[in-house]
Amino acid sequence: MGIEIGGILSFLVSFAIMASIYAIFSLGLNVQWGYTGLLNFGIAGFFAIGAYASALITTPRPTGVLADYVDQAIGLNQPFLVGVIGAAIASGLLAALIGLLTLRLRGSYLAISTIGIAESIRLFFNNEPWLANGPEGLSGLPQPLHGLVSPRYYNYIYLVIVLAFLALIYIALERGIRSPWGRVLRAIREDEVMASADGKDVFLFELQSLVVGAMIMGIAGALYAHFSVAIQPGVFTPLFGTFIIWTMLTLGGTGNNKGAILGAFLVWALWSWSTFFINRIVPPGFATRAPFIRYILIGLVLVIVLLRRPRGIIGEERQVSRF
């Protein structure tokens, strides 16, 4: 009995860690899409860059026998926090580059371009083994404060770390979005021409929004990498890296930071808990296919929310500046 409760608890802790990491992604997307109206469908790309940047910064270059099996262009062996900061910077730089090229494009064009960029990044990590070991990926990423408790309980510490990042980012965004800067972003979303007529440099603000959102996504990518300890290009697929996050933000409430977090927890619960129920009801021979029911669930949730409740569960509130 005691083991069972322990098992449930540890499952809940890893659930909360992943949901919180997704909540950070969802907050990043909310800056870009929710507040500025930029269609970033390449979250998986920033996810991958963040995760790989932190991995390359925090691990040492392989030596000895390991060097025969693992190829890694960079290995700085720096602490966790340096990795996270590096992930944010790398992801932000990529966003600036992408923004300079593609922000001239409108609406769906930007969406399709970002899908393509994310897929190209994944293909690049997959096909260029000299950079980060190709399809095998990197493993043995360090975990912060690892010696503090026995490995069995380590996830509790990591949950606290992730929640701290989530809280910090949430507070920073809530302040930022109520500042004059945030007002300009929303003005651009509502009417670009008007914002431009009011003397705002629309392109510059959109670029800032894209970069800020991408830096948040980079941080989330790094947090994911150090949680799972090993990363491969196969993780950063369009579903797992991009569209599930769109479903989260859409369900929770586009343009509302609380909604972004709520949506992440709900969709991740649907994704990770549905397997239990599915495995219980499907016949044994069907077990390998059953997890794909979740594809249908995610797809249907997205479509039904857009049809029935496009504002999401919470939806955007009237934003008034605080003095």
Added chain:
Amino acid sequence: MPELIVYGIVLGSIIALGSVGLTLIWGITDLFNCAHGDQMTVGAYIALVVGSLFSRVGFLQGKVGPFSFNWGLLVAFIPAILISAGLAILIDRWVYKPLRRWGATSIVGFIASIGVAWALRGLIYILWGADYHFYFHGIRPMLFLPLGIKVRVDEIFIMVVAWAAVVAVYLFLARTKTGKALRAVADNPALARVAGIGTERMIVWAWAIAGALIAIAGMLYGIETQLRPEMGWIFLLPLFAAIILGGQGSITGALVGGLVMGIAQQVSTAWLLPSYKPAVAFILMVLVLLIRPQGIFGRR
């Protein structure tokens, strides 16, 4: 190199066929349908099921002429096309029509189409699993052309069917009354409505054509390689690239764009890893967007 160009034309014919419906929908409803690739997968798998059913009938078991597939599959094309067209109409009625009715922007439709795409792909994974499927097994007869070009006999069939379907749709759009009305809506929806053309009815026609053509493209691609749940998604970027290169709603543009994307992808394998193919199509597309955003045959 000439061989790669020939392979590119084969692949480009399939992309061109698939992109006609996509650009028609884009022209008429302003929607980028992200589920188009997965509708292609659905079409291919329907033909697999119906084809294997038909193959139990004695006189459909024989191979078709010099080709690798039997009559069962060929006959299965017809129900697969009809089911795929019906599915496209239903998806429009359940998802995009309600969105149009309350005046949602095309971006909301775009996001919804991603949900549709995942639902369809989930369905395929559940019904057929993640394994590869084949329409037929065994050796595929080859044809030796001058310049040292080897093509499969099946590839001749693929090109003939693809372009026959394109010509049929072209004639439909150019000659029939419905076809002309469709083009009018694609060209200027507001003006067409003033002229008394029922826009919603034309949208149903556009989805039916798109569903039928993408099913054919899926089956031809299935004959060329194999069936797998992600086959349509891999095709989506080249399809988008083709119609953006061609310009919104331009059939001719989509055909040219499709051929360009097919040839570019295959020829790129002379220097790049084949797994970079989708990236090649995508980079071409971004270049087009940056240099000539309205496409080659674009009207705006």
